[in-house]
Amino acid sequence: MTDHPRPDPIQADSDAHSEHHRIPEPEIRHPNPAGVRRVAVLTSGGDAPGMNAAIRAVVRTGAQQGIEVVGVRRGFSGLHRGEFRLLGPRDVANTLQRGGTLLLTARSRTWRTPEGRAEGAAHLREWGVDGLIVIGGDGSFHGGYALQEEHDIPVIGVPGTIDNDLYGTDHTIGYFTAVETALGAVDKLRDTGASHERIFVIEVMGRHAGHIALDVAVAGGAEEVFIPEDAKPVGTVVDIVRQSVSKGKLGSIIIVAEGYPGGAQGVADAIAQGTGLETRVSILGHIQRGGSPVSSDRILASRLGEAAVYALMDGKRGVMVGRTSGLFTYTPLPETWQKSKDVSHDLYRCAKTLSI
Template sequence: MIEINEIHPNPAGIKRVAVLTSGGDAPGMNAAIRAVVRAAASQGIEVVGVRRGFSGLHRGEMHLLGPRDVANTIQRGGTILLTARSRTWRTPEGRAEGARYLREWGVGGLIVIGGDGSFHGGYHLQEEHGIPVIGVPGTIDNDLYGTDHTIGYFTAVETALDAVDKLRDTGASHERIFVIEVMGRHAGHIALDVAVAGGAEEVFIPEDEKPIESVVEIVKQSVEKGKKGSIIIVAEGYDGGAQAVGDAIQAGTGLETRVSILGHIQRGGSPVSSDRILASRLGEAAVYALMDGQKGVMVGRTSGGITYTPLPETWQNSKDVSHDLYRCARVLSI
């Protein structure tokens, strides 16, 4: 029999928490907001929703959220709280204004759903004004240290893969080379997963700045083996991006080459089940972390369990791509 403890200890005496989403949106953010609100409500804790991230916080754009306010949101992409970047928040004066509003609302802790830039903003607030901050990793890039996966990553991969499958069909029909750029300014996690799942002939990621010229020979060999079309995946953070890779192939082989940049389409859409589950687990864990007296940490999921990582470590330590998967991509591309 599974024992379920519905009441979580609250040694920190938390009575009200705030939640915001910041930086780039990611599918599953709404599921995380929903989890925060409902986990808090189950413990008799009120939740204040902050609109437009830190930009809204320093302007006092806040309102109470109850369980019914987050009904029918778990399947929605984007963020119901909206998100924005704020130059004002980068100043001590802007953060002081946000802290003043949080105190006026009686908030005992802030939950920040976002990436490393958002965590920076929350960490400075805590250090300067003593308001406990818990980070929830919400970014499609999957580049935060301290968690196996970030909210939005699984959906971004599926969205990109769907596009790759469609482009492969038309590439084979016209015997063209397609160079497809996926998101990943500083990390190649999306590109690598899409390359393996999409059967790509080559993948370029920021973690391995191999020369563009290497792809020319690969494409030539693919043609000699009778392939009618080739798919090349490029992370946006690779030097020169997809356009540079496409130009090199066109110049080096003379084959018709098309470049497709998927862009922000990868951020949108309904989150897949894995993102909904991850967001639900981490949103609940963030509430319990504040109740336990935790502060200045990110809640993550590692090997199936909930972990706490100090916020500075999430951006100071790098999260490498899987070298085994990178090798697998090369081996299976023959």
């Protein structure tokens, strides 16, 4: 009798069920009904961690789709001066983890004039650009939308701002990293505050929105948080600090968004005058904009950069790509600054509940 090799049960099972376990190949080619052949990308306004990941996504998605990508240096300032260069996949290698923006950013008074925007439009036409992707906040979207309305150049916005204050997306690029940066500082200051039995009033970014302040307050165990959306009397903090001291707390952390009337200094003055306790103010400032982006910002920026290219290919214009409840959304640019994005009232309640 001839021996026949027995099948490897693991291999046999793998073969039998391979269709159930195989990950389907992604669809790389995207329809291009708009006939897009070349797009431009710029970053504008305040820099935000993850902007480089978005630029990288735009460039590499373009390369996959046979679309050339033109990088515009120094935002709208460089656009009206014609500071352009073609970008390929290797030009954005090793940029995913870098903070800031490799394209640089700048404010531009000239772009606020019709003449400045006309110069920029002329440069885009000279380079044969079919659409412009603007990575930035509401001011940047104002500039891009004006260009589209006056010169009929399609513009797609990608939300890049640490403040997380743009309507039409759950989160903006840079927000997650800014929260982590601020939280790291709060943790260190709490150690010092407890050692010296001091009260630290810490100001985080957020001129018009308290998203960063709320997240940091909950994650950092703050005793109180002040945000622009709730201009409660600054004197309310006095009773809270007194209660903390009566409960034996060695130090207290108060979080203030920069847009709260009076800012951190106003809150600190109220505490000092109302309790006589030693109080210190720490303004974190622009440190929240720097540093390597955390994974959530890298992923969000990569998804939105890819989606922005697809939006132009689909013929969309004058919209911001966002992610809401896990789905891509396309919000008309004017709505991103005309409609208000409220803070989470549940999170605000949670901050108060857990501050005892």
